[in-house]
Amino acid sequence: MKALHLIPVDNRHHYINFLLLADEDETIINQYIHEGEMYAISYEGTEIGVSLFTFPSIETVEIKNLALSPAFRGKGIGRQVLNKAAQVFKERRFRDMIAGTSNSSIENLAFYQKAGFRFYDIKKDFFTSYPEPFYENGIKGIDMIIFRKSIQD
Template identity: 45%
Template sequence: MHLKTVPFEQRNDYIDWLLLADDSKNAVLSYLEDGDLYAVHTQGMIVGVVLLILLSKSTVELKNIAVAADFRGKGIGKAVIEEVVQMNAEKGFTSMVVGTANSSIENLVFYQKAGFRMMSIKKDFFADYEPPVYENGIRAFDMVMFERKL
């Protein structure tokens, strides 16, 4: 697995990838031009994306991480996180944050296994999503924020 920077002028080509992890095209478009976007390559093909946004001098946000369904459960997502953690630690960042919906049970487990700890909840973050987002029979209302020290 390796990461390849997506040139700014090619970001629109990756919207469908970003939508694998974000149910709102408007939300994706709101951050598409921010931060650093990387394509995740393995076996000679793109299998996912990761987008990181600078929040402060010390903190970077893992804004979007997506792996194609056929490649999930094979350790790629974990490897991507370890790569971006190392890359950002080398740049001098001391923490990484990520948020996911209260209804995203698999993501809640995934981020904790990847070394993130719950830090806050953004109440009603998804309340205005149209159509409403449901996962695991639960409506997404709140964003659960996690942090990992680098």
């Protein structure tokens, strides 16, 4: 297995271009960029993405933003990031990991399910608060689909 590391970052705005790969609106990103913990994703010594985790409860860690450069997608690296993050947060006694994605993000819906996450909730009309509507796969982003996975198993 190739060397993958999650490296804590301080200068979060340096990673805005990565964050924009997973969230279409910079105004929205700026509302949460300083929450939780942010990690650069380093693969074989090269920064290839970013992950931002927040903590909605004492037992739950949320994947607020997870983005990989397009050239590194579809190679199992995203799943390795999830597994490494699950290890880190399990050691800190978190029980569950959650992630939200748009109803229009077909690739993300498949990604989280393949990684062992289950449908957990729907935040109806979540993306209607975004300044500009967005479409993926010919589908308008309207609802946020929430996934959940136990990390204590």
